[in-house]
Amino acid sequence: MFESPTLQTLTDYNIWVAMPAIMLAFGTMFLLVIDVLLPEERKHWTPILALCGVVASFIATLLTYSPEQTTTFGGMFIADPFTGFLNIVVLLTVFIGILLSTDYLHRTHTEHGEYYILLLMSATGAMFMVGANDLIIIFIGLELLSIPLYVLAAFRVTYIEDRDALSVLKSEEGGVKYFILGAFSSAFLVYGSALIYGATGTTNLQEIFAAVGPILDTATQNSGALLLLVGTGLALVGLGFKVGAVPFHMWTPDVYEGAPTPITAYMSVAAKVGGFAALLRLLVVGLSGFSLEAGVDPATWQSAVQVIAILTLIIGNFVALSQTNVKRLLAYSSIAHAGYILTAVAAVGSAGLVNGVVTAAVQGVLVYLLAYAFTNLGAFGVVLAIENDDGTGTDLDDFNGLFNSRPLLATAMAIFMFSLAGIPLTAGFVGKWLVFSAAVQAGLIPLAIIGVLTSVVSAFYYVRIIVNMFLKTEDAGAPAVGESTGVRYAIYASMAGVLILGIAVPLVTNLVSMVHLI
Incomplete structure (x- = not known):
């Protein structure tokens, strides 16, 4: 006799541990619909609703903050004090970023609701990066963090009529540079992740750690060790771009100067939080035992x-x-x-x-x-x-x-x-x-x-x-x-x-x- 499959509930999947990021993502989509329906004279509600979404996600972060490590999405996302603490940093950053933006958008005639939607979506990407327990989630979170920032860095270009204004030209230049170099950095991260997967047979960080030992215990000329070495180097390049480390920093001064100042403020923090969180997850959880010499x-x-x-x-x-x-x-x-x-x-x-x-x-x-x-x-x-x-x-x-x-x-x-x-x-x-x-x-x-x-x-x-x-x-x-x-x-x-x-x-x-x- 065949047993009927047991239906899994949300409790079984532990979806609640990722609720802060999920709430912010759904709140962003809700805001997208609401902003379209709001009449022009009520557009001032968009930043207020955005702040409410951030506060709701912050409360969810406090409620799910726990010293225990809990995974969800098939072990691809992990909730622990590291995730909870950095979620708080990201949410404080986007909250202050919204406060900095409201009057600025009005003064520069760029007051459009998609600005706040892109800002919240970028913060959602950062929150998924800090809880990533898998190379795939790191990449998805990185793109979700970065793509809205490419648009926001050039945000003054779209709505300023005076195309000769120096600030508009700098914003346009900064956005294009950020997009092109960001695409290259994502390619490095994807290629590095593919090589790490080729060496270990998994994208899960904890499973990568378990697979590193057997790879290093084999013959000295093991191709797996070479793949792991090159893959780690390429992943470092991709994440090094995000955090603005030398020699992957050339985009930083032009983008910071050209982008709208509230976006520069937000970007300077959020990109580093997401980048360093992913870097620590990869190096500590996945590759802390990776040593080509004797010992670890x-x-x-x-x-x-x-x-x-x-x-x-x-x-x-x-x-x-x-x-x-x-x-x-x-x-x-x-x-x-x-x-x-x-x-x-x-x-x-x-x-x-x-x-x-x-x-x-x-x-x-x-x-x-x-x-x-x-x-x-x-x-x-x-x-x-x-x-x-x-x-x-x-x-x-x-x-x-x-x-x-x-x-x-x-x-x-x-x-x-x-x-x-x-x-x-x-x-x-x-x-x-x-x-x-x-x-x-x-x-x-x-x-x-x-x-x-x-x-x-x-x-x-x-x-x-x-x-x-x-x-x-x-x-x-x-x-x-x-x-x-x-x-x-x-x-x-x-x-x-x-x-x-x-x-x-x-x-x-x-x-x-x-x-x-x-």
Whole structure:
């Protein structure tokens, strides 16, 4: 006799553990329909509904936050404290991004509902990336994160009638560069994933880890080991582009300068969160035991990550010294901060030493990403506040005497610059302390020293902005035409996050105490 198949319920599939990302995805599709039906005079409801969707997803994240690891979608998606924490970072980022956008779209005559739909869809992609337990989900999440950003980077092109406006031309150039280079990076990731699959016979990260050992135990000239090595390298290239690491960084300054400033702020954080989450999942969960030499410590990819981190730290900080446009300066600053995070990622390669080293490195990355989110969103918020409607007003000289006319804006910007430089009592200091500590524990002393020295270099161009705002009092200061209510709330929320994380250090460490990947 044949037994009738047992019907699976949603509870059996554990769909609820992916509910934060699913809710945001369905909320985005709901918003797409509602925005089409809304009359023109009620379009102001679109950003409000978008914020409601983000809040609902945030509540779902808190309700599903658990120290346990639970999988769904056939083991392709995993919910654990790592996923929950980074979901919170992504949702805070998109929430602040929406606050920064509402008045900006009105001032620049680009007020169209698809902007918020693309923004939420990009955030959904980032949330799927942070919970990815399979190479296929990493790729799908990456594309869902990236494709809306390609459109948003060139968003001013579509609706501005004056095609000769410099800001429109830069937005168009940035969007095209981002799209073309992003397509190449996706190709590298897909090809690398295919080679890893060819070597291990699976795309599941935990199964990849289990398959690595037998591959390395076979003959020295094993083709599987070669496929795994090349595949890992190609995957590093694809994800290195997303996080803006050297030498895959060339798109960053042009895209950051040309894109609408709220999108630059959002992109600078969301792309890094998704990219580094996928990178950590791949290297820690899947490839932490991949070593061509005897033993499992250090991992073969550790040297490559160290070299990329060093190049990123040096080039990002030293090129930033010569920038006169603040958006480009913050772009190279973003590159440099990718180098600091990569310092902790390199420490993950020492998994064979002590698992505590890996846990400390992963927790350092999480705290750094949260600190960077508050700091960078706030800094771009101040830039947006003094930016003119035509995209001008973002040069260093435009910050001269800002304390005279807008003391609160100048004070907030000073706090953000101190945090980016890693000054104590700010979130940036806590993030750098944890990252460098993880590198030292892993025995990567030269890399930690280079990180500290380049932090000293970075202080010069951050302090230069502060000097312009507070000491060049002969100038009247910028008019701050973009200082709307939403922008002020975004800046104040970011400033509060920077100070709270910098002062209440036990709160920061407790937030990530449950996080572990191995």
